[in-house]
């Protein structure tokens with residue numbers, strides 16, 4: 354059967370406001386995983402990325418009209434809800450016979466509501482959708498009944514049916530390497546401060562995270578890994594077939610299994626990739642130590658991203674981060690000693706926070722002094738513990754299900770915040786985000802460090818763009 358997977362435009366105003374030059378264009382790995390799996394099972398799946406390819410809804414309509422697809426799969430993160438629904442409506446209006454399926458973080462977290470509200474959607478998938486989508490195609494071919502497909506929600510006679518959860522696939526290697534020839538790879542580049550060299554492409558080596566942070570959409574999801582030979586093979590594809598000079602490893606907690614990480618680094622060195630690429634990864638501060646970081650650096654790791662969240666123990670505990678300020682500081686110090694750049698993720702307006710707490714977060718950020726700091730606005734995303742307890746910790750200012758407003762960079766936009774902690778106003782928290790970014794970056798020490806770090810023209814250009822964006826804000 355012929356299927357088109359669509360990544361709708363991510364543009365909900367924020368990047369437009371900051372300037373397209375700094376925004377990320379990141380390969381739609383989730384869609385590639387499913388499309389590749391279907392193609393290997395004898396179907397014909399294509400992927401279109403409206404954001405990266407700059408495709409409007411009208412142009413997408415034309416593509417679907419001429420493409421004669423049997424099914425269209427549409428990605429749905431919370432903050433792209435309206436864009437996803439607009440695509441679904443367009444497809445159904447064009448040809449009601451085309452099966453419309455949505456999936457992704459928001460669909461996983463609000464399946465019943467999504468199936469109930471949006472008549473243009475035939476099926477909502479819940480969880481990993483490779484096998485689920487294959488079975489949905491079998492339903493279309495008359496080989497299976499919808500009610501027997503695990504991990505979906507759909508309407509039947511105006512009543513929403515949700516089938517039992519689909520068990521997660523333990524051996525991640527069961528899923529083939531995402532076929533990147535399905536997308537226009539030359540269009541992808543990370544946000545300005547997220548790379549050292551281009552082309553820089555994304556991959557994942559694990560799925561899930563066992564930790565319990567209350568604000569996180571992937572908290573307490575089973576942790577599974579790709580085998581080391583498989584990771585090496587995918588890196589080889591990125592290097593040899595697509596000319597990658599850098600790889601962004603976007604696992605939630607890359608170093609969770611210390612021994613695996615060391616073995617992977619050794620395999621990268623044995624393959625000689627440490628001489629061909631640099632790479633970065635995301636992990637937790639309590640999951641690194643000196644020996645591990647040294648091995649990672651040797652294998653080409655140039656950057657580590659750590660979620661810090663808040664600058665007082667009270668704030669960190671309020672979101673169940675399960676670590677301490679000392680452990681976090683130690684991780685940043687070790688990285689600097691070893692020569693790995695760091696990025697700290699902080700939040701303002703956290704549950705239980707006062708403006709003074711946010712000032713303390715800004716001071717703590719300056720104290721641990723990552724090379725890059727990101728201050729987002731604490732937002733209770735659906736499906737998270739924080740969302741379930743949001744009214745205990747604060748107040749919603751918009752309709753709770755106005756999903757497009759669930760943005761974490763609203764300090765730079767015109768919209769009111771969807772939620773603020775008790776005692777905080779939208780304006781106060783938005784101003785705090787801008788203050789935090791300015792105070793962190795416009796310090797002589799930081800400017801000097803950035804300037805002395807410049808070893809080529811593109812890096813200088815990207816720093817200048819970032820500085821202009823901050824100054825304009």
Ligand code: B12
Pocket residue numbers: 358360363364365377379380381382383384386387426427428429430431432433454455456457458459461462478480481482483486557561568569570571572603604605729734735759760761762
């Ligand atoms: C890379 C990434 C991005 C990239 C690219 C996204 C892209 N083009 O795919 C960029 C940088 C653009 C991005 C942006 C944002 N992101 Co993001 N991102 C990720 C990240 C790290 C990896 C996603 C990934 O590829 N996973 C690997 C694949 C294999 O897993 P998967 O996505 O779950 O896909 C499986 C299923 O969900 C399902 N599925 C997924 N999509 C679809 C589509 C269809 C049609 C079907 C049937 C099934 C299906 O099947 C897939 C295969 O099994 C995740 C964290 C994570 N661990 O997933 C966060 C994550 C998805 N992002 C998140 C957030 C909050 C954001 C931002 C709001 C951040 C911000 N501050 O602005 C923006 C949203 C932009 C917008 N307007 O919507 C949240 C989502 C929360 C939510 N409820 O939506 C996550 C889960 C992080 C977290 N832990 O909270 N993100």
Ligand code: SF4
Pocket residue numbers: 562563564565566569570571572573605606637660
């Ligand atoms: S924030 Fe990071 S450590 Fe916490 S649950 Fe999410 S992915 Fe895991």
